[in-house]
Amino acid sequence: MSSPSSLAARVSANSVVTISCVLALLYFGRDVLQPVALAAILSLLLAPMLQVLGRFGLRRLPAMLVTLALAGVCVVGTATVLATQLLRVSEDLPQYRAAIQIKIDQVRTAVERPFAHMQDSFGHISPLAPQGAEGQDVAAAGQNLAAVPRTDLLSDLTSKVWGPLGETGLVLVLLIFMVLEHESLQDRLIRLAGQREIGRTARALADAAQGVARFFFSQFVVNAAFGIAIGLSLWAMGLSHAVLWGTLSAVLRFVPYLGALVAGALIAGFAAAVDPGWQLALSCLLLFGVLELLVANVVEPNVYGHSTGLSPLAVMVSALFWGTLWGPIGLLMSTPLTVCLVVAGRHVPALEWLAILLGQAPDVTGAQRFYQRALNGDTGAILRDARPFLRRTSLARYCDQVLLPGLALAGAEIRAELIDASQREHLRRTVAEVAEALAPSGVTRAKRCQVSLLDANVGAHLRHLREARLGRWQGSLDVPQRSIILCVSRATEREELVSELLARALREASHDARSVVVPIPPEEQDPDKADLVSTLFIPYPTRESLPEWIVVVDELRANLPQALLATIRPTLEDDFPAQASVQPHVDMVLRSFEEALAFVAPGRS
Structure with missing residues (x-):
């Protein structure tokens, strides 16, 4: 269409x-x-x-x-x-x-009583007809009807019936x-x-x-x-x-x-x-x-x-x-x-x-509906569509089929400068509210309002909400070895949002997933905790950011040599380098959040 x-x-x-x-x-x-x-x-x-x-x-x-x-x-x-x-x-x-x-x-x-009351109230209004005129009119009408010849009545009846019969x-x-x-x-x-x-x-x-x-x-x-x-x-x-x-x-x-x-x-x-x-x-x-x-x-x-x-x-x-x-x-x-x-x-x-x-079902995809409503800030309509979807399947699939494709549409129009500042504000606020409603961090609404979406990107906002409740590392570090999954991103709005959404989708599936931004300050690094991490996920780079991305991935390899390293490449974005230039630096190139769930399924770690 x-x-x-x-x-x-x-x-x-x-x-x-x-x-x-x-x-x-x-x-x-x-x-x-x-x-x-x-x-x-x-x-x-x-x-x-x-x-x-x-x-x-x-x-x-x-x-x-x-x-x-x-x-x-x-x-x-x-x-x-x-x-x-x-x-x-x-x-x-x-x-x-x-x-x-x-x-x-x-x-x-x-019916006549209200009009009679009005006539009594306005006595200066004269009656429309003298008393007895109604009866005279009825009698005159009866006389006129009686005076109509039967042949004329028959012809009128025939003319009225003949039209519908002829059309039939x-x-x-x-x-x-x-x-x-x-x-x-x-x-x-x-x-x-x-x-x-x-x-x-x-x-x-x-x-x-x-x-x-x-x-x-x-x-x-x-x-x-x-x-x-x-x-x-x-x-x-x-x-x-x-x-x-x-x-x-x-x-x-x-x-x-x-x-x-x-x-x-x-x-x-x-x-x-x-x-x-x-x-x-x-x-x-x-x-x-x-x-x-x-x-x-x-x-x-x-x-x-x-x-x-x-x-x-x-x-x-x-x-x-x-x-x-x-x-x-x-x-x-x-x-x-x-x-x-x-x-x-x-x-x-x-x-x-x-x-x-006029058709019953307009040819509009779930991603297009999400994007259209997000531009208007209609969070309620998005959630009404999302909740039946999530009752049938997982948050990972919702992100793959609706949320990420919708954000890809937004990215294309942002690059083409087709979205004004107010629509970007609606978009950011709506994405944050939807992500919180579908996979809440447990923070009260008063704490949410402390982070301004005007000054921080959506991924950082969502990560800060979870850190406000669970601490800097979004959970205890006193956990079994190779039980933590890190969703790593560079300090860009796109990568932080993808990493945070992936962490929430993994947590919904009962995995201990946490999102972090690199580089991590030296005072927060603890080599003794490296064995706690089993898997690293990092968003697929753009063509422009490939050199910087390779540097970050090589550092992750050096700091966490025992962890599996995978990157996720959504299929709807086209500003990507060839897979041949990315594959040597990671263990796996994945195309969806659902593949990421399968990658960390029991028995993989």
């Missing part, structure tokens, strides 16, 4: 004009594009069923007819159940008419032709993409079909479970026709956001009609609201996100975007359309930004 800087470079005046033209085309051409898009999405939805039937030897046309017949049976069956239940409810409504009228009067009184028929015809011409359309798209992009185009089409099918299956499972939960809960609460309300809730939830509101209002209204008081209606409304909030804000974003490859936020934004452009139809198709765009972004470089912004 491209870096953010390369993506930003792609944004130009031409890109803005192109996006504006595409949005205008989507909006003003919606009457043509909506049926085509809906038919295409339905064809992707039916594709898995057609493939299953094809494995049984059915050809394309019979398989399509069987699939459409099964879909029609499901739709007709659901409609029959709803119609039957609605007829039963309509038969029971007359006996609830008095209760409904009482509830309406109560609601009207509760158009979508059905387009769907049939798309299914019949599925292979031909796929060949045309591959041919349009070019001979060199056959594999990528085929994968994109397969990913789009799989993503749409997974979304609709997930939506069906979620809505069916929601309907069953509503039906069982209402039955347990004693509300009649619980099957109807459960089925209606499941069906209406296929209309995003608005469907759930309609279902909840119908259930609450019916509960208010059948119960003399308000307790049942409020209980049903509370139940529906809690379940809807749980499903809409917890279940759906995660289930739909995992099944479609979209982030939970992208699911919400796509509904807003397509609903604004295409209205209810766009709202219904928002997630499948966005799935297709994300799939296109994964395979078309020009649309890669869509996959980055």
